[in-house]
Ligand SMILES: Nc1ncnc2c1ncn2[C@@H]1O[C@H](COP(=O)(O)OP(=O)(O)O)[C@@H](O)[C@H]1O
């Protein structure tokens with residue numbers, strides 16, 4: 001298949017690229033102590049929260065953006081970013097769906113996120129974050145009966161201050177990195193989850209993030225605590241409208257798996273990737289990390305097709321003995337997208353085990369890098385890691401890079417690393433076409449096949465959605 | 480159904496076919512034999528429309544329509560099937576998924592009734608049985624980790640399901656042991672019908688003991704230099720190709 005044909009295939013429209021007209025209250029761009037005070041006051045936060053934010057802000061002022069990633073972009077000027085945008089109709093938080101602005105509901109319907117409970121996929125509770133505010137959490141009562149807390153982080157600050165004070169920043173410290181510090185200073189909203197001891201969360205929990213307003217940054221913060229012996233599966237989906245400007249997204253996600261607990265965190269991210277010439281798109285700088293205590297397990301699964309720039313390394317600190325960390329990732333880049341993504345598995349406990357499966361697909365003039373660190377500390381006896389890192393190239397104007405770092409300080413460790421780079425071959429395309437399958441379908445089938453090991457880790461509904469997302473991302477004008 | 484007149488074709492701009500003539504009528508089985516490198520696979524690939532295989536002169540008509548103007552998938556939809564000499568692997572795409580997409584497209588284009596998943600599975604299992612492939616192969620990735628013989632049988636299994644009007648089999652016999660060869664031949668013979676044309680490309684006459692052709696052609700240096708009945712295959716078996724290609728050179 002020729003380069004021109006391939007190009008045509010991958011030139012597609014961004015389906016979630018519409019904007020919603022809602023009356024909003026948006027802060028003028030720029031960041032200062034005043035902005036943080038305003039933000040905090042707007043949310044009616046307690047004094048300790050404001051102090052925490054200001055402390056983060058001062059740490060951030062001392063920091064510089066990381067420059068080690070394989071990414072090229074103009075410096076990000078936070079003075080052009082608005083740190084607060086909120087649909088006005090949310091001022092008095094809705095008590096039921098009937099009170100939610102119909103425009104907002106329509107937006108989610110367009111995105112295929114059914115907010116009405118009767119239309120919900122059975123057993124999925126959704127917390128929707130629209131720009132900076134949490135719109136509504138469905139199924140709250142059912143979860144309440146199981147003792148599960150699932151609410152917005154703003155609400156949690158008011159209602160569960162002990163939990164927030166104990167755990168927020170315990171996994172990703174305020175000054176962890178430039179973007180995490182920024183988030184800690186200005187985080188807008190996000191989700192909070194607490195699963196009590198021994199409870200298996202009765203449904204998948206899901207948050208849907210959407211950036212709507214122009215020039216707003218989205219700084220959501222998620223904290224999930226799975227107490228001893230509990231289980232939770234959490235899904236996160238993201239989209240943003242198509243805009244010419246770049247929008248900043250700097251999130252922090254912290255996971256705490258207490259002894260014997262299991263957290264499964266899945267993300268499907270299709271923030272607007274920018275156009276063919278690299279105009280517009282989301283700058284996605286995310287810090288995601290989990291701490292796994294004795295006999296616990298954390299697995300990250302991500303399917304990323306969006307964002308102009310992705311800087312993201314969902315990691316697991318394997319603190320407890322026998323703890324398990326997993327990372328399953330599909331990252332598709334096309335047009336001028338740049339992704340530098342991977343994971344860190346930090347083995348501290350004995351008999352800890354980690355698995356990394358990364359699938360990178362590059363098309364157009366994009367650049368797709370895997371960056372992973374496996375660190376085995378001196379006291380991590382019998383630690384094991386398996387890493388498999390596969391790149392698939394569509395065409396020859398894109399790039400795939402692999403940066404695996406291995407630091408082993410314990411000779412009993414077993415570390416395996418496999419890496420492959422392949423192309424969608426002419427032979428594969430010809431076999432498909434000879435059987436009557438059109439090129440567009442053939443590419444999407446081959447790419448989906450390439451990702452199978454990751455897709456099978458996703459919850460059922462999400463796996464279907466992820467497959468469709470890839471198909472849409474690869475769709476073109478053929479036929 | 481297939482009319483090839485004075486066909487000239489290049490592979491990656493290198494002339495390979497140099498004035499080839501061949502007519503296949505419905506119901507006929509043709510064997511194309513010839514030494515390695517004579518252009519047998521090139522012919523099959525040109526007819527199926529592979530990239531880089533270009534028709535530079537003459538014409539090839541399938542059901543009265545020029546093949547040159549059709550995309551590979553259109554040729555498939557029109558009923559042309561190629562069993563590959565070297566079937567390629569498509570990791571992670573299950574055989575079943577692949578067959579579903581193929582059959583949806585081809586049956587749809589031919590106005591045949593659509594198979595629901597239950598029917599599809601039943602038909603696919605039956606086809607597997609016919610070529611002695613365990614039904615578990617339907618769940619595996621297309622040709623992924625299959626042995627050489629399994630790949631060939633997988634091709635025939637697909638052919639049985641696709642019910643082509645014209646089947647081109649490129650060296651389907653190579654690399655098969657005698658049992659597998661008989662299984663494959665049985666599969667192909669079951670497809671013989673008055674409406675269907677079959678072209679067997681082969682290097683050895685062995686396959687033709689099991690699938691008895693109506694016509695045998697010898698391809699050498701991009702041309703058919705001799706045609707005859709099934710007895711020609713036996714003659715080739717005895718004498719090799721030298722007497723023909725040598726004759727050609729001195730002529
Ligand atoms: N991709 C290719 N590029 C260049 N030459 C090729 C290619 N494929 C085949 N050829 C050449 O075309 C000629 C015919 O090959 P082929 O049709 O495969 O022969 P056969 O199937 O009869 O053994 C050979 O000389 C071979 O080297």
Ligand SMILES: [Mg+2]
Nearest residue numbers: 519520564650
């Ligand atoms: Mg050949």
